[in-house]
Amino acid sequence: MDLKEISEILRMLRRSDVAEFELERGGTVLRVRRALGVAPGVAGVVAPAPAPIAPAVAPPPPASGLAAPTADHRPAAEPEGAIVTSPFVGTFYRSPAPDAPAYVDVGSAVRKGQVLCIVEAMKLMNEIESEVDGRVARIYAENAQPVEYGAPLFLVVPT
Numbered sequence: 001m002d003l004k005e006i007s008e009i010l011r012m013l014r015r016s017d018v019a020e021f022e023l024e025r026g027g028t029v030l031r032v033r034r035a036l037g038v039a040p041g042v043a044g045v046v047a048p049a050p051a052p053i054a055p056a057v058a059p060p061p062p063a064s065g066l067a068a069p070t071a072d073h074r075p076a077a078e079p080e081g082a083i084v085t086s087p088f089v090g091t092f093y094r095s096p097a098p099d100a101p102a103y104v105d106v107g108s109a110v111r112k113g114q115v116l117c118i119v120e121a122m123k124l125m126n127e128i129e130s131e132v133d134g135r136v137a138r139i140y141a142e143n144a145q146p147v148e149y150g151a152p153l154f155l156v157v158p159t
Helices: 003-013
Strands: 020-025 028-033 044-048 081-086 090-093 115-121 126-127 135-140 145-147 152-158
Touching: 003 020, 003 028, 115 152
Parallel strands: none
Antiparallel strands: 020 028, 028 044, 081 152, 090 115, 090 145, 115 126, 135 152
8 A cells, every 4th residue: 555545545534434444455454443532533543564573582671670571571470461562663642632631540440442542653643442341450651652563551450
């Protein structure tokens, strides 16, 4: 897909009542989801389909001095739960605006589909939602800091 094709698809979707659209072509995935109460075009994703790559060696410990996470990004002492990861490279934001309260905090009860944060990628604000009902046990990312594809963002313990 080229930029002209993507722009035309987005133009057509803006004029329709379609709430969610996904197209995969040649290893590239175009996914557009319109959130209720958000201006059209604000919630959308354009990202290449990730190719599974196994690391050859363990990653170095984080520079912050925290314990290095295990292979599934969960330190050994944490409770079992669902790790919400970043679906792409971008900037992590805990709230919809700098002066707004965070979507969730540690201890917050969340429902499946509830917005947990925003990851800005290519000037698009992408809402990241919980995939389970539960409680936020940990927030891994720092507000307004870059995150990588697959980086852990939240630990949600199912209730």
